[in-house]
Amino acid sequence: xxxxxxxxxxxxxxxxxxxxxxxxxxxxxxQCKMNLHEExxxxxxxxxxxxxxGDPVSDGKLCAKGVYAHAHALHSSRLRTPxxxxxxTLTPVTWEKAYEWLRKKMGSVQVQHGNDAVGVYGSGALTNxxxxxxxxxxxxxxxxxxxxxxxxxxxxxxxxxxxxxxxIDRGMTHPLEDIPLAECIILAGTNxxxxxxxxxxxxxxxxxxxxxxxxxxxxxxxxxxxxxxxxKVKPGMDAALANxxxxxxxxxxxxxxxxxxxxxxxxPELLAHIRSxxxxxxxxxxxxxxxxxxxxxxxxxxxxxxxxxxxxGVEQHASGVMNVRNxxxxxxxxxxxxxxxxxYGAITGQGNxxxxxxxxxxxxxxxxxxxxxxxxxxxxxxxxxxxxxSSIPGKGVSAYEMFELxxxxxxxxxxxxxxxxxxxxxxxxxxESALQKLDFLVVIDYLxxxxxxxxxxxxxxxxxxxxxxxxxxxxxxxxxxKAIKELPDGARSDIKILSEIAxxxxxxxxxxxRSTEQIxxxxxxxxxxxxxxxxxxxxxxxxxxxxxxxxxxxxxxxGTPRLFTxxxxxxxxxxxxxxxxxxxxxxxxxxxxxxxxxxxxxxxMHYQTGVQxxxxxxxxxxxxxxxxxxxxxxxxxxLVDKGKARVRSRRGEIILTVKMTAGIREDTVFVPFHWGGExxxxxxxxxxxxxQCRMPEFKACAVRVAPLHQEKEKETxxxxxxxxx
Numbered sequence: 063x064x065x066x067x068x069x070x071x072x073x074x075x076x077x078x079x080x081x082x083x084x085x086x087x088x089x090x091x092x093q094c095k096m097n098l099h100e101e102x103x104x105x106x107x108x109x110x111x112x113x114x115x116g117d118p119v120s121d122g123k124l125c126a127k128g129v130y131a132h133a134h135a136l137h138s139s140r141l142r143t144p145x146x147x148x149x150x151t152l153t154p155v156t157w158e159k160a161y162e163w164l165r166k167k168m169g170s171v172q173v174q175h176g177n178d179a180v181g182v183y184g185s186g187a188l189t190n191x192x193x194x195x196x197x198x199x200x201x202x203x204x205x206x207x208x209x210x211x212x213x214x215x216x217x218x219x220x221x222x223x224x225x226x227x228x229x230i231d232r233g234m235t236h237p238l239e240d241i242p243l244a245e246c247i248i249l250a251g252t253n254x255x256x257x258x259x260x261x262x263x264x265x266x267x268x269x270x271x272x273x274x275x276x277x278x279x280x281x282x283x284x285x286x287x288x289x290x291x292x293x294k295v296k297p298g299m300d301a302a303l304a305n306x307x308x309x310x311x312x313x314x315x316x317x318x319x320x321x322x323x324x325x326x327x328x329x330p331e332l333l334a335h336i337r338s339x340x341x342x343x344x345x346x347x348x349x350x351x352x353x354x355x356x357x358x359x360x361x362x363x364x365x366x367x368x369x370x371x372x373x374x375g376v377e378q379h380a381s382g383v384m385n386v387r388n389x390x391x392x393x394x395x396x397x398x399x400x401x402x403x404x405x406y407g408a409i410t411g412q413g414n415x416x417x418x419x420x421x422x423x424x425x426x427x428x429x430x431x432x433x434x435x436x437x438x439x440x441x442x443x444x445x446x447x448x449x450x451x452s453s454i455p456g457k458g459v460s461a462y463e464m465f466e467l468x469x470x471x472x473x474x475x476x477x478x479x480x481x482x483x484x485x486x487x488x489x490x491x492x493x494e495s496a497l498q499k500l501d502f503l504v505v506i507d508y509l510x511x512x513x514x515x516x517x518x519x520x521x522x523x524x525x526x527x528x529x530x531x532x533x534x535x536x537x538x539x540x541x542x543x544k545a546i547k548e549l550p551d552g553a554r555s556d557i558k559i560l561s562e563i564a565x566x567x568x569x570x571x572x573x574x575x576r577s578t579e580q581i582x583x584x585x586x587x588x589x590x591x592x593x594x595x596x597x598x599x600x601x602x603x604x605x606x607x608x609x610x611x612x613x614x615x616x617x618x619x620x621g622t623p624r625l626f627t628x629x630x631x632x633x634x635x636x637x638x639x640x641x642x643x644x645x646x647x648x649x650x651x652x653x654x655x656x657x658x659x660x661x662x663x664x665x666x667m668h669y670q671t672g673v674q675x676x677x678x679x680x681x682x683x684x685x686x687x688x689x690x691x692x693x694x695x696x697x698x699x700x701l702v703d704k705g706k707a708r709v710r711s712r713r714g715e716i717i718l719t720v721k722m723t724a725g726i727r728e729d730t731v732f733v734p735f736h737w738g739g740e741x742x743x744x745x746x747x748x749x750x751x752x753x754q755c756r757m758p759e760f761k762a763c764a765v766r767v768a769p770l771h772q773e774k775e776k777e778t779x780x781x782x783x784x785x786x787x
Contacts, residue, residue, distance in 0.1 A: 078103050083546035084114060087128040088135075088187065088526035089669045090258050091233070091410035091536035094120035094128055098527075098546065109136065118608050119238065119535060125259035127669060130681055132527065134509065134674040135547075141508055141522035142552035152520060157554070160519055165566050167502040167518075168204075171475045177205040178455070181464050181473045184423040185480040186213035186412030187670075188556075189531025189543070190596075191581040193414065194429055194588070195560055195573075196479055197422020202447060202572050203564035207455035208473055211423040212481045214461035214756060215488075216415050218424075219382025220372060220408030222755035226383070227390045227639055229632025230593050230625070231431070232538040232612070233416045234407035235399060236369075237623040242267040243403030246274045246365035248358075250389055251300060251375020251761075252409050255284035256666040258536070261409075262288075274361045278303065279375060280661060281690070281732055282725030291358055294727055297661045298648030298762035299348040300376045304388035305336065305645060306344035306355040307362070311395060312336045316363025318397025325629050326394050328640040335642030347645060349727065363396060367403030374411065374663070378760035380750045381646035388643040395640065400626035410536040412670070417534030420594040421585060425458035429585060430592025439592075446588045447572060460756030462487060462749055468496035475502045479556060480523070482511040485671035485738040488747040488758040489713050506559055511673045512738035522553040529555050530578040532604065538622075539609040540599050557581070590615075593632065648762040649750045656711065656764035658695070658731050662743055665734045672736035687741050689718040690732040691767065696722050699767055706770040709733070711763050714745035717770060731767060 081100040086093050095114035100107050109132050113122045144160035145152040155163075171179050182200040184193065200209035217233070224231040241247070241264035254261050262285075269275055269288055277289035278300070286292045295303050311317060312333060322329040345352045362368050370393050376385045390406055398404040410416050421429040432439035434457050444451040459467065465483070467473040469492060476497070487493045497503055497516050505517040514520050527547040534540050549555065554562075561573040575581050579601050590597035598614035598621070611621035630636040652659060667681040675681045689707050701707050703722045708715055709731070717740070718733065726732055733743040748763040 084544070085527060085546050086533070086541065086543050087124065087131045088413050089127045089131060091413060091415050092119055092258050092260050093413060093533050093535040093541055094124055094260050095541075096124055096128060096131075098132055119539065119541075120260040121263065123260045123263065126667060127675065127681060128260075130678045133678040133680075135525035135527050137509075137677050139509065139677065140550055140553070141510060141520060142550050143522060145520040147518045152517070160521060161562065161566050164502075164504060164519060164563065168475060168567070171501050175474055178207050178458075179473060180204055180206050180475040180477070181208035181468070182206065183461070183464065183476060183478045183481055183483060184209065184211035184418070186211060186216055186415040186418040188414060188418055188423075188480055189529070189533060189578075190414065190417040190421055190540070190585060191531045191578050192479070192556055193418045193423050194421040194585045195557060195581055197429065198447060198572070199560045199564060201422075201454050202449060203567050203569040205453065205455060207425070207458040208464055208467070209423060209458060210425045210461040210464055211418065212461065212483065212486050213412060213415055213418045213423065215378070215486060215758060215760065216374070216411045217377075217408065217419055218755035219377035219379070219752060219757045220386050221419060222383040222752075223386035223390060224406075224408065226641075227387060227394070228626070232594075232625065233410045234405065234537045235625045236405035236407070236537075237539075237611070238264055238537050240403055240405065240624070241265060241369065242271055242273070244268055244273055244365070244367050244369045245403070246276070246362045246368040248276045248278065248362060248368075248370045248389070248392070249285060250278040250370065250372045251377065252371055252373030253279065253283045253285045253663060254409065255287075257373070257411065257664050258409060259666065274365065276358045276361060280727045280730045282723070284666070291354065291361065293350045293354055293358060296347070296349045296727065297659045297730055298379055298381075298646070300379075300385045301381060301388045301643050301646040302344055303348045303350060303355070304385075304392060305339050305643065306341055306348065306350070307359045308336045308388070308391060308395065309339040309341055309344070310356050310359030311363045311392070314360070314363065316359070317395055321397030322395070325631070325637055326640055327635070327637045329395075332391060332395070332640045332642050349729075362392065367401065368396070368398045369403075369405050369407065371407045371409055373409040375661075375761055377408070378757060379646070379762065380649045380748075380752045380757070380759040382752045382757040383754045384643050384646055387641055391640050391643065394638050400624070400629060402624070405624075407536070414533045416536060416538060417532070417540070420534070421589070425460055428588075430589030430596070431594040432592045442591065443588055446584065449572070460751065462751060462758055463756065465493050465496045468500055471499060474500060475504075476500055477504045477506070478513060479506045479560075482513045482671040482673055482738070484512040484516065485735075485742050485744065488744055488760055489749040490742050490744040491714050492749070506556060508553065509673050509677070511671065521559055523559060524549055524553065524555040529557065532582060534612070538611045540596065540604060540612060541609045542601055542604040649759050650712075650748050650762070650764045652729070652764045656766050658765050658767055659729060660709070660711065660731050660733065660746060660763050660765040661761050662733055662735045662747065665736065668734070668736035670736070671738060675736070687718055687734050687737050687743060688721040689767070690721050690723055690726055692726050692728040693722045693724060695728050695731075696720060700769050701767070707767050708770050709746065709765050709767050711746035711748075711765045713748070716741065716743060716745055731765065
């Protein structure tokens with residue numbers, strides 16, 4: 063028996079094979095390259111990931127999410143067959159039956175209610191090719207104006223502000239390698255250490271070289287640990303704080319007057335507004351002391367080089383565009399842009415948050431950052447697509463507004479690709495109710511999300527390991543990610559699914575792609591001459607250069623790592639624009655009934671709605687959300703650490719475990735947003751939208767917090783009073 067076992071083990075050893083594939087992490091906007099190692103035996107495969115040496119983005123580093131990024135893609139719960147709802151149950155069916163059902167459903171809805179009765183909802187995690195294809199699919203195959211995507215909730219405020227100020231929206235105006243060359247950096251509303259961990263070495267290197275770090279956040283985080291100065295601002299008061307910083311910069315004359323005169327419009331009006339600002343009032347409104355405001359302004363104002371970064375804490379407000387405009391005012395007033403070690407950056411959240419908003423997923427956009435209501439832009443795209451310009455639908459509505467139209471039964475069918483709106487949207491209870499009113503809901507995904515669980519038809523799609531494509535990272539670098547695995551039996555690539563549905567609808571001649579590269583070649587033509595011009599980028603050139611920065615207008619050009627180096631911006635007169643920004647306030651004020659401000663955010667080990675990371679044991683060590691609250695506030699309310707609390711807003715309630723920390727403001731509570739169902743914090747968040755970019759007010763809403771037992775007693779008293787009345 064012993065000899066047999068020895069022989070068996072020897073046989074196993076001889077059959078073991080090791081493989082290595084180059085890929086990149088699908089999660090955050092850094093898009094770090096890595097090697098995926100596979101050890102294959104006759105019975106199973108084991109995988110592990112390591113950083114790719116020489117990666118110009120991550121410099122050979124990976125965070126925990128990257129190390130385990132393969133786990134969800136190779137998980138046993140992968141969807142492998144179409145699922146059609148029969149009664150209350152999602153039942154496996156053939157692809158032929160699934161498509162036939164969809165053809166009849168879609169045809170019936172569009173014949174009865176018009177083409178716009180069907181909507182499309184995409185994702186900032188899709189490759190550039192899929193983003194482009196989804197926009198074309200909506201407008202050519204479905205001929206609907208209703209398409210938007212979850213990136214609306216990520217980058218729209220920063221995009222709107224950058225377009226207004228610079229005439230162009232590229233997340234960072236400079237490459238990552240410039241960060242260590244800044245003498246002062248402001249991180250406003252961003253927790254880089256948990257959201258983009260491999261970006262932190264750039265900031266640590268800057269700090270080691272003497273850079274002063276200012277972090278603006280209502281809570282102490284892993285990022286605030288590197289701060290020379292932490293400004294613990296009240297949620298929603300970011301624009302007012304920026305006004306305070308601008309007041310000191312103007313008052314003490316850290317203004318670059320030559321740059322303003324030569325390269326900026328609107329300066330006189332801005333300077334007049336800033337001189338009227340009362341610093342004591344700013345301190346009262348923001349909760350940041352006058353001395354700290356002065357210190358921060360001097361740090362940034364006196365520095366020869368400097369950068370300002372914003373993220374969701376500043377942007378996810380119904381005043382998001384104006385908040386960001388005021389931080390850009392800081393950059394332009396001091397002339398810290400277009401030079402090495404200077405610039406502005408919106409730290410993109412999702413993997414392709416940058417590219418995903420450039421190529422047609424937004425309701426008002428066509429590929430290349432063209433505008434759907436611009437006749438010349440429409441004509442250019444019509445020629446590339448081979449359709450009549452008049453056949454391209456007009457402008458639709460934003461992401462959240464699409465669900466309002468579903469709730470009103472104006473949109474009656476929806477196709478969702480790679481997104482989970484039931485968890486990611488504000489006022490999530492309305493989202494779930496709206497989806498249940500649809501005549502049909504189709505979800506294309508590779509895992510069973512909370513949204514897919516509500517679908518009438520689920521089509522099993524592809525992961526990042528199985529489909530070629532390009533991603534545009536937070537600095538504007540276009541990177542090629544190659545497929546390294548075969549699709550599991552029964553699943554199909556997302557691109558094939560969209561093309562097959564288009565063919566089923568009689569529009570197959572517009573979707574005859576034989577490869578992902580062929581789609582990219584069409585994208586190049588579509589973007590040529592647009593603001594986001596990719597026409598000089600090819601797969602071959604990306605490989606040769608380890609990525610290329612857009613705009614890249616010809617194959618002889620090396621791309622544009624640093625914008626505005628010639629002192630010219632993208633407005634017709636070549637000048638940037640500043641604007642006077644009045645103090646902005648949260649759209650829902652606290653009161654006696656709702657005395658605390660709720661803000662939300664991410665945590666290191668999870669990503670977005672958690673569908674992927676919750677499947678990975680190594681990442682799912684925190685398996686439920688929690689309520690972060692200051693001990694003094696908790697004591698007043700009667701909460702105990704690790705006890706249960708009921709958190710209630712005007713839209714809903716959720717029960718959470720208490721986590722006390724002195725690192726948060728006493729008037730603020732925080733909850734991570736990576737869970738759905740009864741644990742979905744977006745059941746509470748405010749859906750009021752920014753009037754310019756339609757960003758919802760995720761980061762500030764009024765709530766009441768109470769011990770679970772106490773809140774139950776209060777409910778009983780309320781019911782007794784109602785009965786008496």
